Amino acid sequence: MSQPVYSRISQTLQAQAKLLGRGRGNRVHVTSSDLCDDILNRLAPTLEEYKGCDIIDIYPGVGLWSSKFHNHVKPRRHVLVEPEKDLYLPFIKPMLDASESKYHLADLEGWKENDMWSSSPYLDAGLLPDQNLDKIHGSTPRRNNSLLILANLGAVSRKTGKYPYYSSYKRIMEFMRMVQTTSGIHSNGQVRMLMWIPDLAKASILPRSIWYRRRLTALAELMFHVEEVAGSTAPSRLRRREHKLDLESSLQTLKRMEEQNITVPVHRLGAVTLEAQAMMNSENLEKELPRIMASHDDDVHRDWHQELCKLEQAFADGKLSMFSTEEKKARGHRREYTAEYVRFKNLQRARNQQRKNKLGLDDLVDEEEAIAAMDLKISEASLEAAQRQEMLAELDRRTLQNKHLREKPSSARLGSVDFITDDRKAYRRHEPLLMWDKRTCDPIKVEKDEVHPGTILALLDFQAKDSRAASMTYTQWQYLEWLTDIFFGSASLSIVDGLDLIAPGAADAIIQRVPSLRDPRKGGRRDLDQLRARLLTSEMLHDIGVAFEKWPFRPTLAELQMHVKRTVI
Secondary structure (H helix, E strand, C coil): CCHHHHHHHHHHHHHHHHHHCCCCCCECEECCHHHHHHHHHHHHHHHHHHCCCEEEEECCCCCHHHHHHHHHHCCCEEEEECCCCCCCHHHHHHHHHCCCCCEEECCCCCCCHHHHHCCHHHHHCCCCCCCCCCCCCCCCCCEEEEEEEEEECCECCCCCCCCCHHHHHHHHHHHHHHHHHCCHHHCCCEEEEEEEEEHHHHHHCCCCCHHHCCHHHHHHHHHEEEEEEEECCCCCCCCCCCHHHHHHHHHHHHHHHHHCCCCCCHHHCCHHHHHHHHHHCCCCHHHHHHHHHHCCCCHHHCHHHHHHHHHHHHHHCCCCCCECCCCCCCCCCCCCECHHHHHHHHHHHHHHHHHHHHCCHHHHHHHHHHHHHHHHHHCCCCCCHHHHHHHHHHHHHHHHHHHHHCCCCCHHHHHHHHHHHHHHHHHCCCCCCCHHHHCCCCCEECCHHHEECCCCEEEEEEEECCCHHHHCCHHHHHHHHHHHHHHCCCCCCEHHHHHHHHCCCHHHHHHCCCHHHHCHHHCCCCCHHHCEHHHCCHHHHHHHHHHHHHCCCCCCHHHHHHHCCCCCC
16 A cells, blocks of 8 residues: 555544544544455456445445445445544545535434444435335345445444454344344345454454354354455464364365456465465475375464574574673673573473473374264265174274263363364364355455554455245244353353253253254264364254244243343454
8 A cells, every 4th residue: 555545544534633623533444545456356256246236335434445346336326324424524525526426425313323234214314215125025035236235343442442342243243133034224135245344353253263153153154154355364363273274274265266266466365375375386285285184283383483493593503692791790690681582481481381281182182083083984874784883882982982081181181172173173074164164265465554543454245145044033043142142152062061051951852853963964973962062053053043942841032031141252
C-alpha cells in the first residue's frame, strides 16, 4: 500500500473528529487499494453471478473496500449503513455525489443496532424496492443471488487496546438463526455475506486446530461453508497442531487451487503455503512426504525453536557473547550476562523441559491412532465374519491396555495426547472435519500497514449451504444451541459425559437414536469414551438435536437454560 493513502485517511479522520469535537472512534478500516484488488481478483470467479445485485453495506467507514467492491460488481443498488455518518462524511459524500450514483445512505434515525441486520427496516424505508423479503419460500432452501451483505466489525477497545470479540460472535449467531428459520434477510433465499472481523477472533468461527473448535464453529458448520479470504497467515501463538498436518493441508489446498486455476501473488502467501509450494515443485515429493508425515519432530516449525537454532549456531561460532564485557571487573562484582545469552539459556531450558514432557507420549499417540484405524478397518464390508470377530477381540484388548497406559501420565500430559490425536482424527478421515481443511484457497496475507489503525483484520466469506439443519424445527435448533454449550464447554469431555451432564438417562436414550456416533466410517467410535465432543460431526449434532427434542423425558428449554451458563467464545 502507498503510505500517502494511509496518511491521508488518518489525517482526514483526525480533522473531521476535531471539527465534530469528538474522538476518532475505535473502528478499524482497510486502507490498501492493492489489498482490495488482490482480494477481488481472488473472488472474481465467485462474484460473476452477483453482477447487478443489491448490496447492504454495514459499517462501510472510510469506504475504500466498499467502493472497490462496488466498481467490480456494479450493483443495482448499494445501501450504505453507517451509524457514524458525520465522522465518515468526507469519505461517503463523494460516493453519493458521483454521476449516476447507485449508492444510497440509510437514514438510521429511530433504528436500533439489530435493525441493521434485519429486513423490514430496509423495506419500510424503500431502500430495497426490488427485494421481496417478506415472501417465505417454505422449508426448501435456495440462494438469493440478487442480494449480498458486506460488513466490517473490526474495532479496538479504547480502554484496553484489544478486540471486542462479542460483537462478531453475536452477529454471526443471529445471521445463522435467520438462515435456520428462513427469516429476516434470508426470507427470500439464503444470502451471502463478506464480513471483516478482528483477525484474532477468526479462530472462534474458522479454527485451524481442533483445540479451537467450539460451540460457534460447530453450529456454523451445520449452516455455512466459511472461507477465510484474507487475514494474517502467521500461526497461532497459543495452541497449534502438528506442522505436518498444516503442511499436508496446504498441499491439498494447492492442488485444489491448481485444478480451479486460482492464483495468488507470491507476496500474499504465508510461510506454510510457500513451504508446501516448494515441496510440490520438488522431484522428491513422493519420497519426502511420507517421511515428513511419519516424523514426530515438530521443533523446527515453532518460532522460538528456530530462534534457538540461530542462537546455538551463533554461540558455536563465537558470535554470541556470554558476558556484557570481556574485561575483568573489580573483585566483589559479578559479571553480567548479555541479554542475548540469557535468552539463549532460557530457550534451551524450555526446549529441554518440552522434550522431557514429550518423552513417552509419542508412543501413546501412535497407539491411539492405530486403535482408531483398526476400529475403521473392522467396519469394512469386505471382511469375513470370522476375521471381523478376531479383529474385534484384538481391538477390545488394545483398547483396555491403552486405558491402563493412560493412567500413568499426568492430566496435563494426557491433555497433550488427546489434543494431538484429536487433531489427527479430525484431519485424517474421508472428509476433514474442520472447514479450514476444506478451503478452496489459502488466505491472502494482510499486512499491518494495510489497515488503519495497524491491527490486522480477517475477511470471512459466509455462504449458506444446503444441509439437514434447514429441516430442523426451531425448537430442535434451540435445544441444539444449548446442548452445544455443554458439549464444547470442556475440551476433554466425551459425548457420554456430555449427555449425562444434562439429565439422568440422557446418554442411553440419545445414543441409541444416533447410530452415526458408533459408526467409525462417519467419524464415530465403538467405544464412546474415546469420542470427545469436539470431534462430533455436523451429522451427529443434527441427529442429537432432533433426538433430544423427541425424547419424552427431556428437560424443558427453560430448565436447560437454568442448567447451562452460556459460554461466549
